[in-house]
Amino acid sequence: MSSTSSVVYLRDGATGQLVQAELHDSILQRHLDDHKNHWNPLIVAQGEQHGHWDWERKWSHFSAQLRYQSFAIECNGQSQGLMIVNTIKRCRIRQQANKHLVYVEYLEAAPWNRREIPKWNRFSGVGTVLMAAAIQLSIDEGNHGRIGLHSLPQADTFYRDKCGMTDLGPDVSYNPHPLRYFEMTEVQAAAFIQEGR
Amino acid sequence: MSKRTMTLNLTEREMHVLDQLCAKKGLNKTALMRQALRLYQAVDTRLEQGDKLMFENEEKNEKSEMVVL
Structure with a gap:
């Protein structure tokens, strides 16, 4: 598996300065290794809610299916965020029901980048950059920025x-727990991009 | 990700359906054909695993299997 990358910016939690990072349009083996060796311990x-996410196993299953696409952010030679999206799901909001969207299956920032663990607050903006990537993919796919996801409670x-x-x-139909379902409309996607959230 | 180009030959009827679906879904022909390929692979993978493709209408309380050959 190969990937192409583009330049994105994260904010250094210690200095407050923007730092250059790379957004890859596919998860590579080195990203999975980082997760296993550096994130997972x-x-x-921390005993976190998604401590059970095994990205190596997930990606070995998902990478064979065209409907899934993945992204990874690298900064300072280390993986800072991972995301897998599904491109064949459809919208639930009434005004866009049954139209295609990009559904975020999994999104995870490295543990040292999470707001809820301030002592490790190394880079901020990882979740925002990955959400922007999902919106951009939705636009590229002709879905006008529509995205959807089920959220873990802390997010x-x-x-x-x-x-x-x-x-x-x-969503009571979501297994194994009824996580909340969030959806972004075309208008909300435009606002997200315009405001540079 | 790099992309490759191909020519697709369709009958008049197939092109008509493609045009209709594109208009309905707000997608161009390439995007719609890519969606169709992803869906075809997803269905084929599940069928090969021994799963069935079912349609359910909760309002009518109807459930039917779509037989895919």
Whole structure:
């Protein structure tokens, strides 16, 4: 698997300065290795909700299917965020029901980049850059920026308030837990891009 | 990701359906054909695993299997 990369910017948590990073349009083996060797020990130690996410196993399953695409952010030679999206799902909001969107299956920032763990706050903006990548893919696919996702409880506020997505409430059909479903309309996507969230 | 170009030959009827679906979904022909290929692969993979393709209408309480040969 190969990838192409583009330049994106993250904010250094210590200096407040913008730092250059690379957004790859595919997860590569080195990103999976970083997750296994550097992220996972910290995630397990924190006992986080998605500590069970095994990206190596996930990507070995998803990478064979055209409907899935992946992204990774690298900065300072290390993976800072990973995302897998599904391109054949459809919208639920009434005014765009049944239209195609890009559905975010999994999005994870490296543990040292998470707001809820301030002592490790190394780079901010990882989630925002990955959301922007999902919106851009949606635009490239002809879906006008429409995206959707089920959110882990600790990320609800980010998707609702920071990203401006519509909260459709807990989805009881989502296994194994009824996570809240969020969807972004074309207008919300344009606002997200315009405001540089 | 790099892309490659191909020529696709369709009958008049197939092109008509493609045009209709593109208009309905707001997609161009390339985007719609790519969606169709992804969906075809997804369905084929599940069928090969022994799964069935089902359609359900909750309002009418109807469930039917789509037989894919």
